[in-house]
Amino acid sequence: MSKSYGGVHAVRGVSFALNAGEILALIGPNGAGKSTCFDMLNGQTIPDAGRIHLLGQDTAGLRPREVWRLGVGRTFQITATFATMTVRENVQVALVSYHRKLFDLIASTPRYERAEAGRLLELVGMGGFAERACGELA
Numbered sequence: 001m002s003k004s005y006g007g008v009h010a011v012r013g014v015s016f017a018l019n020a021g022e023i024l025a026l027i028g029p030n031g032a033g034k035s036t037c038f039d040m041l042n043g044q045t046i047p048d049a050g051r052i053h054l055l056g057q058d059t060a061g062l063r064p065r066e067v068w069r070l071g072v073g074r075t076f077q078i079t080a081t082f083a084t085m086t087v088r089e090n091v092q093v094a095l096v097s098y099h100r101k102l103f104d105l106i107a108s109t110p111r112y113e114r115a116e117a118g119r120l121l122e123l124v125g126m127g128g129f130a131e132r133a134c135g136e137l138a
């Protein structure tokens with residue numbers, strides 16, 4: 001992948017492969033191009049050159065939500081949650097979107113997938129925080 005901003009080569013010829021179950025870290029000094037790499041992987045930035053293959057499909061140029069539909073998540077250095085809502089409700093909001101219920105007038109968001117949200121929180125060891133407001137947590 002390569003990406004330039006004016007005369008700045010933010011990323012030049014970065015290439016790597018990631019296998020199922022593998023954890024890969026990208027390290028480098030400030031301005032090395034790490035965030036730009038992630039921006040290209042999840043669709044926020046379109047590479048000037050290069051290709052990104054996800055299980056055989058070229059995802060370069062897809063929009064972030066299209067890449068997300070294929071199963072690629074992204075977190076940011078500064079996380080954004082709905083601070084006054086509970087941890088469980090934040091997960092429910094994600095599930096409403098994930099299940100394409102955003103414009104479903106019959107689906108009740110406060111009740112939507114409460115149990116599934118709790119199950120997912122248990123999965124990542126956060127079951128005990130489900131009813132706490134996000135703004136109270138670190």
Ligand SMILES: Nc1ncnc2c1ncn2[C@@H]1O[C@H](COP(=O)(O)OP(=O)(O)OP(=O)(O)O)[C@@H](O)[C@H]1O
Pocket residue numbers: 005008009010011028029030031032033034035036037
């Ligand atoms: N949208 C942009 N417009 C112009 N220049 C940019 C843009 N995004 C990144 N750059 C430049 O590209 C280079 C790589 O930036 P990038 O943010 O990818 O680095 P990084 O490795 O994530 O740095 P950090 O460790 O500070 O987060 C830097 O020189 C930066 O100033």
Ligand SMILES: [Mg+2]
Pocket residue numbers: 034035036
């Ligand atoms: Mg960065």
